[in-house]
Amino acid sequence: MTCALQPLPAPLRPEVAYTGCLEAPSLIAGFLRHPPVGFDARVSHQGLPYFFTPFDLLTTADDAFVERVRGWPGYGLWHAWLRIDSCFVGTTVSEYAPFPQGVSPQDLAQWLQHECAPQRALTIVKDVPCNSPLLSEADNHYAQALINECTRRGFISLEGQALAYVPINFSGVDDYLARLSHSRRRNIRRKLRSREALHIEVLQTGDARFNDDAWLARLYGLYRAVYDQSEIHFDLLTPAFFTELLRDAHSQGRVFCYWHCDELVxxxxxxxxxxxxxxxxxxxxxxxxxxxxxxxxxxxxxxEYAIAQGLDFYVAGWTDPEVKASLGASFTFTRHLVWVRNPLLRKLGNRWRHHFESDTQWHQEHTS
Structure with a gap:
């Protein structure tokens, strides 16, 4: 069997309809045209996005395991071996892996095992949904069928990250806060007093102000400030990617700008x-x-914006689950399907997989 191993030229990449994808296809297309720094983004002949990049195996390991590994003899000499040129199936701009419609889970699993996985020592199908309340029953059924098929073929199935979301089943902020503990309500109300000193402006993507290159550079600089202070540095998005997003008038994007006097906060x-x-x-x-x-x-x-627009959910993303839990978020989890090309290392990976399920462990402790 053959496979399209080279990325398609940007003008030839169609916007594919995906199963289990919350975002508009244009966001996926932007990722393929302008991948993060160090990513080699590609798309299969079925329309499945994937990318190659070096990956440090300790990136998502729990703290105790990281400390244990760093204490092994000679770590300073061999730790570079833990950085492996890997293949990731999916994107880093979508909450769930976008699977092209019209491709059965069985055919997709076969392509993953026989055509995709042999290209790199490590292959990770990232962010496969598990009974997500944000997806349809058909999308969840497809995802579970893919998990079953891949695990049958020898993929290691790992608990993924915690995706935070809030069902909009309340009439206002006071109703929402009433569901939280007294101490959390008091802490949040204290912090919300800062809002009185801020001017909030909501711009739609494609607004004429995003034609100003200096303004775009300023916005990208503030994104980069958040990235630089993050504990995990994996997918550094590019200025070109942000420019495309902010100038896309058809993507239904909203940019909430917070000003104090003339200073963008x-x-x-x-x-x-x-x-x-x-x-x-x-x-x-x-x-x-x-x-x-x-x-x-x-x-x-x-x-408040979600309430005013009559929306059903606010989806708050993956990072900082402890903070989002304190703000009242609920969580839904994914699975990662991992193929280790070396059979011996695959057995070791299966044995140690619980060290890479820190969000699930956190959630169990949090709910208990």
């Missing part, structure tokens, strides 16, 4: 899609954004 890029407000990217002007508690303020501004 931060912004939040969200998308309205199929009854959901998808929170995708945030840019913060440090330390001003911390002074104004912008993370908490933006959370409640987004909730």
């Amino acid at each position: 931060g912004y939040n890029l969200c998308y309205v899609q199929d009854g959901k407000l998808l929170d995708k990217y945030i840019g913060l002007n440090y330390p001003l954004a911390l002074d104004f508690n912008l993370y908490v303020v933006s959370w409640f501004v987004n909730l």
Whole structure:
């Protein structure tokens, strides 16, 4: 069997209809045209996006396991071996892996095992949904069938990350806060007082102001500030990617800008899609954004916007589950399907897989 191993030229990449994808196809297309720094993004002949990039195996390991490995003899000499040139199936701009419609789980699993996985030492099908309340029954059924088929073929199935979301089943902020504990309500209300000093502006993507290159550079700089202070550095998005997103008038993007006098304190890029407000990217002007508690303020501004628009869900993304839990989020989980080309290492990976399921362990402790 043959496979399209080279990326398609950008003008020839059609926008594919996907199963189990919350985002508009244009966001996936933007990822393929302008992949993150160091990513080699490609698309299969079926329309499945995937990418190659070096990956540090300890990136998603729990803290105790990382400390244990770093204590092994000679770690400073051989730790570079843990950085492996890997293949990831999916994207880093979609909440779930986008699977092309019209390709059965069995055919997709066969392609993954026989054509995709042999290209690299490690292959990860990332963010496969598991009974997601954000998807249709048919989408969840497809995802479970793919998980079953891949595990039958020897893929290691790992618990993935915690995706935060809020069902919009309340009439306003006071109703929402009433569901939280007294101490959390008091803490949140204290932080929300910062909102009184802010001017909030909502721009649609494609607005004429995004034609200003200097303004775009400023927005990208605030995104980069958030990326640089993050503990995990994996997918550094490019200025070209952000430019395409912000100038796309058809994507239903909303840019929430927070101003104090004439100073941009931060912004939040969200998308309205199929009854959901998808929170995708945030840019913060440090330390001003911390002074104004912008993370908490933006959370409640987004909730109010979702209520006003009659939406069903606010989808708040993957990172910082502890903070999002304190703000009242619910969580749904994914699975990662991992193929290790070396059979011996595959057995070891299966034995140690629980060390790479930290979000699930956190959630179990949190709910208990």
